[in-house]
Amino acid sequence: MKFFWIGLVLSLISYNTYAQNTNSYKVSGKVKDRAGDALEGAYVKINGKYFWTSKQGTYDTNLKGGNYEVHVSMIGFRDVDTIIELYKDLVLDFTLTESITGLEEVLLEGHMHKKTSQQVVYVDDEYLEKQFNGSLASSLERMPGFNALQIGSGASKPIIRGLGLNRVAVAENGIKQEGQQWGADHGLEIDALNVENLEIVKGVGSIAYGSDAIGGVVRINNNTIPSEGLSGSIYSFAQSVNNSIGTSAKLSYSENEWFFKAKFTGISFGDYSLPAEAISYLNFNIPIFDEKLKNTAGKELDWYTQAGIVKDDFSTTLSISKVYQKSGFFPGSHGIPDISRVQPDGDLRNIEEPFQRVSHFKVINNTKFFYENGQLDLDLSYQRNHRQEWSLFHTHYGGQEPPKVDPNLELDFDLKTYSTRAIYHHNFNRQNETQVGVDLNWKDNDIGGFNFLLPEYQAGNYAIFGIHEFEPSSKNLWTLGLRFDYGTIDMQGNYDPNLYEFLIRNGQTEELANSYAQRSEGINRDFSSFNARMGWDHTFNERWSSKINIGTAFRLPTAIELGANGIHHGSFRHEQGDPDLEPEQGFMADLNLNYSQDFWNISLSPYAYFFNNYIFLRPTGTFSVLPHSGQLFQYTQSEALLSGIELAVNKEVGRWHFSLAGEYLYNRQITSDRSRNFPLPFTPANNLFTEIGYELFQDSELFKTSEISINNRLVMEQNRIAQGELVTPGHALWGLGWQNEVNLNGFKANINFRVDNLLNERYFNHTSFYRRLQIPEMGRNIQLNIKIPFGS
Structure with missing residues (x-):
């Protein structure tokens, strides 16, 4: 905390030095296009304060007198920058000009309108840098209806409306990220510090993205065009809870019709602190020495390059990237707990076995052809997701010899994915636009290691879809989407003779021994699914608007659900697939009501899903005959209901701002x-996040933006649990923040100081990978982020 007080004293000194005008004035205006039509959702930034225009294209705010930099931008339009001197109330209108290059950022759901019938939350890189918390999903948890499935301190996965894993799609530059999404014990291989713009689409995104988009879509756009000349930034951060340090560097150059970008991120973190001296699991009391969770250290090395050409009727970009992550598992989370394995080794940053290692290599080519009344998008990609788990060779039954090569490689998944998307947009007139597209995807997954969990397989998905938007007036937008999918999967059989001999020696029948030794059946299946969605965006008046969506949702069963048969470490259970599973099919409806007036913005969103055949892991009530495996869990299907309501409130009064984001979830099998x-399993608890902030030094020349804030995250007890889950007590976490934008004689820097879990609360996260082991979450964390931009 000493850094906080030192910085506060320095800020007070600068305030006394630079304060000039304490009067408050109103700045308001309207953003429109060249035809005079209002632009909803235009981004207006005045120094460090930013907001989006209303349905009528209007914005307003209160500021102290002084000089301000104003930036206005909108997808598909050229940016506008200006400087104003504020000494009275000011009306400042903007007219934006269409830009061909700006079409790189058009929503991939496929319309040129500046509004959408779906619920979309927009996030830029500035927000992610301020809220960075070790991984992408955990950095977005302040959004209503969004949670993170935590895996230690450096990895997480998104959960939208209580749906995660294979029920939330993540797409970068139009291409869906393909990895081992089914696993709760590893994170999302995306570099959060290299994301340029991000959109969270709530509700079914299956029409545009197919299977895996039942809960929603996290769309990442890294195709923004850099400004002319050479520019870049260096971002560094440090965290106290795990002695984490990291740096992200960005460099871009643009000249005439071409541009180039390069990014690099390096992160190293140690064993993380937690407010506990011991945990209890399976009747074992496991000590936590020095309140450090042993072997939870890790590192991450990522790089990204992109080159592009932009012409009046054509543009293309080629992006090549690699994300590499290595992190340890707490020794008590793999195999039978052993106190000797959790003894401190004197090194908080080393990574011992067991650990996981994953690399995600990706090549994406995005090409666009522009016509008088239309646009053709062609996206091609290759991805290789290579994930390994390493652990000292062990066998749960005799007769198994260690492999001659890499004897401690326990699991090896090597997934290669080839994708093609082609979408044609056609504007019939100002009121009607249609897009038709094809979406082709092929996967090839190889396996290795001395253990077995998932079979080798090849899978294909081939789809055609169409979306039409009809905008009869500025107050109404109708959307209709249709999609047909055809999928195939070819899984290889796997038989374990060592396991057969072990079970026979232990008195099991030949029939039972064969059923267990047949780790996976050879399966060759195909699936098909037809889906539709209809949406309506309606503006009642200047204050009230709504969005309504109804439609169907689907998800194809995965290889793990069809063919798993083995002990899944970390879950401490024998998981078994069902080769007869059918695609999930569901119906959904959601409503969004929005109120905006006098610096108030209130959003209320109830929703409901009904599934005919929701897939989940069900305890069978019998114990597996495999040693050290516990109860047998089998993938099965059931009717299910999922519903909830989200609330978001934002209010600004002078220098004060107030925000609230709440979520209530209810679901069950039928x-x-x-x-x-x-x-249903892995359902986040009902929660409420509130924050109050106060802007300092509005007239300071040194601190262009300075704000202190205090926040609270209230999480209710999660006692509505699936079979095999534990009740998770509720908790309340407090946090502090201090954000600054420094400008000293032309030198600029963004400095953010944050304290999470201020009171060092001992609490559990219901969706954490370590929850089953009774391991609480991280303790108090003090974090400092510094970003220094340079160039044009």
């Missing part, structure tokens, strides 16, 4: 036996 209508 069976003929009402006593077995259990909730």
